[in-house]
Amino acid sequence: MVSRYLLLKSYNQTPSFIDELEIVEEFYVKAGELLIDHNCINPTKPKNDPLIKFYSEIRPDNWDPKTWII
Incomplete structure (x- = not known):
């Protein structure tokens, strides 16, 4: 997921499907909310x-x- 996010966000790779970047970003937001201290x-x-x-x-x-x- 990290690799895919970097490819989409930093290297402007074409998404494989509609809204792929948004879905990956939502994943990271949710994962950040669920981190355990x-x-x-x-x-x-x-x-x-x-x-x-x-x-x-x-x-x-x-x-x-x-x-x-x-």
């Missing part, structure tokens, strides 16, 4: 929660959710 994938409380403990133990050293999310 980095705090939601890196819960730190409660400390005694077994699931939080498990995931914190299997992460690579220096793992940071802010850099992981694109």
Whole structure:
């Protein structure tokens, strides 16, 4: 989708079907609205929660959710 958007928007490639650019743009707007904040994938409380403990133990050293999310 990123590649197609760039081709249509930046390189003025001819759309494959009517309203293709508008549909791709709407996709990105909706995807942006649905992004999950980095705090939601890196819960730190409660400390005694077994699931939080498990995931914190299997992460690579220096793992940071802010850099992981694109």
